[in-house]
Structure formats: C-alpha cells, structure tokens
Amino acid sequence: MTKRTTDVAGEAHSEGGLVFHPLDQFKVTPLFGDGPVEWYTITNVTLWMALAALVITLVFAVGSRGRALVPSRLQSVGEMAYGFIHNMIEEVAGHDGVKYFPIIMTLFLFILSANFLGLIPMSFTPTSHIAVSAVLGFGVFFFVTLLGLYKHGLHFLGMFWMSDAPLVLRPIIAIIEVISYFVRPVSHSIRLAGNIMAGHAVIKVFAGFAAIAAISPVSVLAITAIYGLEVLVAFIQAYVFTILTCVYLKDALHPGH
Amino acid sequence: MTTTTTTEVAGEAAKAGMPQLDFSTFPNQIFWLLVTLTVIYLVLSRVALPRIGGTIANRKGTITADLSAAEELKQKAVAAEAAYNEALANARSEAAKIIAAAKADIQADLAKAGAKADAEIAAKAAESSKRIDEIKQGAVAAVETVAKDTAAELVGALGGKADAAAISAAVAARLKG
Incomplete structure (x- = not known):
C-alpha cells in the first residue's frame, strides 16, 4: 500500500502535476540529525513551543518593564490581554475565580501564540496535535474536577x-x-486540534492545486481567503478554549448553578 | 502474521496519513508541552502578571487621584465665584446706599437753599412794593400840588381871582373823580 502511494506520488512528480502532502506539515521531526524521536529529543515541537514562550516573555515580561503610566505599544498589548482574560474570568467564573488567573492566562497565551506562530509559512503548529490539545483539555478537566471535589466534597456531585x-x-x-x-x-x-489542523491542511491542498497554471490564480485567491479565516480561527479557538475553561471553573467553584 | 501486518500497515498509514496519530511522538510532545507551560506559567505568575496588574492599579489610582483633585479644584472655583458674586452684590448695595445718602443730602441742601432764597426774595419783594407805594404816594402828592399850582395860575391868567381853598377843594374833587 505504501509502495503504491509513493509510486503514485512519483508518477505525479514526473508529470510535473499534482503533489498533495497536506499533512506533512504536522510531522514531528528531530531538529538535529535524523534519529528516532525520543521523549527528550529536541524536535520542531520544541522549537515552536520555545518560540511561543519567547514571544510571550517578550510581550508580557519585557514589554511591561517600563511600567509607564502612559503605556508604550507593546505594554498596552500586554495590558489589553491582561484585562481581557481578567474580565472574562470575573464575568464567567465569578470573583473567586481570579485566583486561577495565572493558570488560565498561561493556557490562553500558549494556545494563542502557538496558533499565530503556526500561521507563519513553513512553520509547525503544536496546537494542531491531539497530543498537545488533549494534555491541555484533560489537564483542565482533572484540575477542575479535583478542585470541585476539594472545595465542595461530595456536594460537588450535586x-x-x-x-x-x-x-x-x-x-x-x-x-x-x-x-x-x-x-x-x-x-x-478535539475542537482545538481539529480546527487548527483542518485549516492548515486545506491551505496545503489549495497550494497543491497551484501547480496547474490555469487553476493557480483561483488557488492563490482561495489560499488568501482561507488564510484570513485562519487568522480569525487562531484567535477564536484560543478564546473558546479559555472561556470554556472559565465555564468549567465556574462549575467547580459554584456547582449549584 | 496477520496482526503484525495490520499494525504495520496501520503504523505506515499513520505515518503516511495523520502525523497526529503517530503515537511514537506523543511522549516528546507532551514532555516539551509541560516544559513550555511551566516556563510560561513561571514567567507570567512571577514577573509579568504582577507587574502588569501593578501598573494598571497604579494608573487607576493616579487617575482617581487626579479626578478627585480636579473635583476639589472645581469646588474651590465654585466657592471663589460665589465669594466674588457676594462681594460684588455687597459693593453694589453699598454703592446704592451711598448714592441714596448723597441724594438725600443734596435734596436737603437744595430745599434749605431754596427756602432761604424764597425768604430773601419775599423780603426784597415786600420792600420793593413798599418803596413803590411811597413813590406812588409821593407822585400823587406832587400831582396835587402841580394841579393846584396850575389851576391857580390858570385862574389868574383868565383874570379871576381864585381863593386858594376853593381851588384846592376843586382839584381834590377832580383828582378823586
């Protein structure tokens, strides 16, 4: 079966026609050398997650260094995100949810920056992987459930x-x-990984069609349009993940609805 | 044999198909995800968020202080305006009082001077009319004398001899009539 696929791809290549590898962009590969992917191997996952952490550090730790009364641009970006998530927690989870602000902010900023960094051509998107989004999703689930049981005991089951x-x-x-x-x-x-993966794969499929001269203008237009949509999706998925986390947190803090 | 082929095929399919389902990369992704989240959490909770929160609170405090200072200054301005208006009203009423007093003074002076002048005028007029009467009296007496003299002369010229008493009686009768 594998042989057939490669054969087909090879044939397509020799014709100079269509080559579709929409899922290659999600491959996890070692950054140095070509060995197996062990748990400690430095891979493209490491690189793009590190870049996300770096961007967050730059915007939020370095950007806020001025503590200016009239904020600089970078500082006001940080302050806007701060106010955005802070208000979201207060409105959705209530005032006692503010205690978990750093955790929720960490989730939001990680997903947001990983999504946006993934929109750079040739980049890798960690949030398109179910391994990553499942750790986030189940992490929130266990955290919230244990918190509810700890706070309310068996009343939580009410x-x-x-x-x-x-x-x-x-x-x-x-x-x-x-x-x-x-x-x-x-x-x-699955909502997070699915959305991000689907968008990226669709862009790649359209990019494959660009090999045909007659279709390529349409293909380029379609890629542009989908890219615009993906910018929206990158933010909305981070937002949705965060607000659902707040909703679950509210259930843990106030299980009586 | 069959199972190995199926798993092999499935593994190959996963490699050719969805890298998301390639479980061999899961430990790697999860490990680096946990490292990244820890780093981000530490940066945010230790450095960034307290700093940003402090800056926002500081700004809010400054704005509130500025607003209350502005409110205070506004109150002061309102008080100053009220004081000014009061002073103005006081000055106005004071001025009106002074004007009224001056007017009354002038009126009194005027009335006094007018009365004095009237009295003087009346005195002068009385004196004048008295003198006119005297002059009139004098003139009447002079007319009588002249008339008697003229009558005596006329009678003498006509060849009569006139009794002085008769003449004066006739003249007096004529002057009366």
Missing part, C-alpha cells in the same frame, strides 16, 4: 442531580449530565 426537575426525570438527567461532563475534555481538546 451538580448532576437537578433538584428542580421532576423526580422521575432526575436519574435520567443525572446520567445525561454525567456523560456530558466526561465528554467535555474530549470535545474541549
């Missing part, structure tokens, strides 16, 4: 028992609630 529903329906609703609660981390992580 979240699944709708006391204002008719008694007959309560067990059924409880089952549905429990299922939906455990589906949360799955949808939370």
Whole structure:
C-alpha cells in the first residue's frame, strides 16, 4: 500500500502535476540529525513551543518593564490581554475565580501564540496535535474536577442531580449530565486540534492545486481567503478554549448553578 | 502474521496519513508541552502578571487621584465665584446706599437753599412794593400840588381871582373823580 502511494506520488512528480502532502506539515521531526524521536529529543515541537514562550516573555515580561503610566505599544498589548482574560474570568467564573488567573492566562497565551506562530509559512503548529490539545483539555478537566471535589466534597456531585426537575426525570438527567461532563475534555481538546489542523491542511491542498497554471490564480485567491479565516480561527479557538475553561471553573467553584 | 501486518500497515498509514496519530511522538510532545507551560506559567505568575496588574492599579489610582483633585479644584472655583458674586452684590448695595445718602443730602441742601432764597426774595419783594407805594404816594402828592399850582395860575391868567381853598377843594374833587 505504501509502495503504491509513493509510486503514485512519483508518477505525479514526473508529470510535473499534482503533489498533495497536506499533512506533512504536522510531522514531528528531530531538529538535529535524523534519529528516532525520543521523549527528550529536541524536535520542531520544541522549537515552536520555545518560540511561543519567547514571544510571550517578550510581550508580557519585557514589554511591561517600563511600567509607564502612559503605556508604550507593546505594554498596552500586554495590558489589553491582561484585562481581557481578567474580565472574562470575573464575568464567567465569578470573583473567586481570579485566583486561577495565572493558570488560565498561561493556557490562553500558549494556545494563542502557538496558533499565530503556526500561521507563519513553513512553520509547525503544536496546537494542531491531539497530543498537545488533549494534555491541555484533560489537564483542565482533572484540575477542575479535583478542585470541585476539594472545595465542595461530595456536594460537588450535586451538580448532576437537578433538584428542580421532576423526580422521575432526575436519574435520567443525572446520567445525561454525567456523560456530558466526561465528554467535555474530549470535545474541549478535539475542537482545538481539529480546527487548527483542518485549516492548515486545506491551505496545503489549495497550494497543491497551484501547480496547474490555469487553476493557480483561483488557488492563490482561495489560499488568501482561507488564510484570513485562519487568522480569525487562531484567535477564536484560543478564546473558546479559555472561556470554556472559565465555564468549567465556574462549575467547580459554584456547582449549584 | 496477520496482526503484525495490520499494525504495520496501520503504523505506515499513520505515518503516511495523520502525523497526529503517530503515537511514537506523543511522549516528546507532551514532555516539551509541560516544559513550555511551566516556563510560561513561571514567567507570567512571577514577573509579568504582577507587574502588569501593578501598573494598571497604579494608573487607576493616579487617575482617581487626579479626578478627585480636579473635583476639589472645581469646588474651590465654585466657592471663589460665589465669594466674588457676594462681594460684588455687597459693593453694589453699598454703592446704592451711598448714592441714596448723597441724594438725600443734596435734596436737603437744595430745599434749605431754596427756602432761604424764597425768604430773601419775599423780603426784597415786600420792600420793593413798599418803596413803590411811597413813590406812588409821593407822585400823587406832587400831582396835587402841580394841579393846584396850575389851576391857580390858570385862574389868574383868565383874570379871576381864585381863593386858594376853593381851588384846592376843586382839584381834590377832580383828582378823586
């Protein structure tokens, strides 16, 4: 099967026609040498995550160094993001959610900068990988669940028992609630990785069509349009992930709705 | 045999298909993700967020202080304006009082002077009319004498002899009539 694929690709190559490798951009490869990918190997994942950390440090730690009353551009970017997430937590999770502001800010900024760095051509997008988004999603899930149990003990389970529903329906609703609660981390992580991966792959597919001279103008236009959409998606997915984290945090802090 | 081929095929398919499902890279990604998140969390929670929060709070404090100072200055300005208006009103009423007093003084002086002048005029007029009467009296007496003399002369010229008493009686009768 593999042989056939390569053969087809080889044929396509020799014709100078279509070559589609839309998923090659997601490959995890060692940065130095060509050895196996061990857990400690420095790979393109390391590089682009490090760049994300670097950008965040530059904007938020270096940019805020002036502490100016009238902020510089970089400083006001940091302050806007700070105010944005701070308000989101206060509005969604309530005032006692502000304690977890650094954690949520870390998630938001990591996803946001990884998404935006991934929009640079030839780059690698860590958030397009289910391994990354699942760690984030399940991390939030376990954190929030343990926090709820720690704060409210067994009362936390009351979240699944709708006391204002008719008694007959309560067990059924409880089952549905429990299922939906455990589906949360799955949808939370697949939503992020799926959106980012799909957009990047589609751009690559359109780029493959650009090899045909007659179609290439359409292809370039389509890539431009999808790129614009992807810029939006890069922000929206970071935003959605963060606001859902806030919602889950609210459930942990105030399980009584 | 079959299972190995299937897993091999599946592995190959994963490699050719979705790198996302290539589980051999998972430990690597998860390890570096945790390292990155730790670094970002430390940078944010230790350095960036307290600093930004401090800056924002500081700015808010400065703005509030400035606003309250402005409010205070505004109150002062309002008070100063009220004081000024009061002073102006006082000065106005003072001036009106002074004007009224001056007017009354002048009126009194005027009335006094007018009365004095009237009295003087009346005195002068009385004196004058008295003198006119005297002159009139004098003139009447002179007319009588002249008339008696003229009558006596006329009678003498006409060849009569006139009694002085008769003449004066006739003249007096004529002057009366």
